[in-house]
Amino acid sequence: MKNNSLLESILNYQLWLTLALTKIRVRFIRTALGPIWEILGTSIFLVFISFIWSKLWGDTFFDFFCYLYSGFIIWKAISSIIGDGTYLFSDTYSNYFENISINPFIFCMSHTAKNFIVLLMNFPILIIILIINDSFYLISVLWMLIYFILFLITGVSTSFILATFCLKFRDLQFSIIVLLQLIFFMTPVIWKIDQLSGNAQRFIIEPNLLYHYIELFRTIALSGEINMKSLIIVSITTLLLTITSLIIYKKFNKKLIFWIA
């Protein structure tokens, strides 16, 4: 068994990719449409929401649909990384810990890869609506690649930190899920930032790190431009989360198995 060191685990892409694809495949097993449900479900939901919301807020349907689609798919990926990440070690992969000697980062990479693949599955629809809306820019591809790197690193380190702490303090798992539901309504995913007054923007939106991850993705997708403020915040957050996860790994790696048992 040679899955122990951190570097070997990162390089062992075959294993974490297999774990990720297995989870996706098993989720849709015995269905006729398979993973197409992922795209279909999101699209149908967002078409209906956009129809109602655009009427409520006097926006055009298509503009609002583009805004909502780009924000919602990234929110879904982020919330799934955080939400499912809370029980990654205590439930999803606990059997693996007890049966093989394996680096826990493998599971975090698999978890992030799974959510990233699901995000990518929604991309064809996003690209189609951007082309129809005449707002598809080639430069977006370059910015998007940079965003993806930051997103993946954040995903791995966040899920490791959450999975470790939620394994030790099981109440945290439920608190985070409640908090995540609240944050959804406090983050401009299904509403627009300009609907808030100046002070509310400063106190509700700016400190919300998830907003910056969503805003960065949305500006790249919709305008081909980059929101520098969000890019800086996202980069610093990614760096801090990575350092934190490595410190936690070094300190608690050997204790994880005892927290599971």
Place this chain on the structure above:
Amino acid sequence: MIKIEVKNLVLKYPIKNLNNYLFRAKVINKIKKIFYKDKDIETDKKEKNIKEIKALNNINFTINSNDRLGLIGFNGSGKSTLLRCLSNILPIEQGSISIEGADYLPIIQPYAMCEPDDSLYNNIFLIAQLFGFKKNKIKKQINEILEFAELTEYKDRSLSTLSTGMKFKFVFSISFVLEGKKIFFIDEFFTTGDEKFQNKGFDFIKKKNDQIIVMCSHSRKIIEKFCNKILILDKGEQIYFGDALEGLDRYKHQIKN
């Protein structure tokens, strides 16, 4: 030359009383302390203070190429824990474990890592990769695995539809047909398969030279048939290490007493 050397191995295991986690239980205990000062609370306190037990204490043995070591002992004696220490799943507290000359494969509860709804074919890839084999190697030998397991016609069926015996064949074939591992740590594994396949498996393993197998089992018959050395454990302590037949005699007396 393959060699496993275990010296003065000690493993302390944290023991948790699930009630201690509950806020409700903590509050009730505090209230009890105010109103009663009886023996029960003292016992609770004592229980709370026991935070870890010595799951393994002072284990020493050396085995070399072609040795097949059987771990035997009553429930809770530390057999599976020792296998987990050898497999580097549990970090040891004191002492040392040195494994030289080959890569090892722990076969502890392999079914727990399978995806029961997924096909046999996909599960072979999953389990074999978790065991540390590369995709190319698995692709090359997948038909060989299915043939040895006598499960070729079941390859597209979900794993959950297989019987326990078939699952044993499935995991056995992944572990032993795929080439590369020479040290195997096996936990209560051979008891599930039918005798015909057990014999086929034993013969297959015995044909291979230069390997070490450490297996724990409650079945004296299997240990007698398969192992040349034995280690008897009792409450984490090493009672005997040496020749299998002599050790089994000793164990028989232990059971009677």
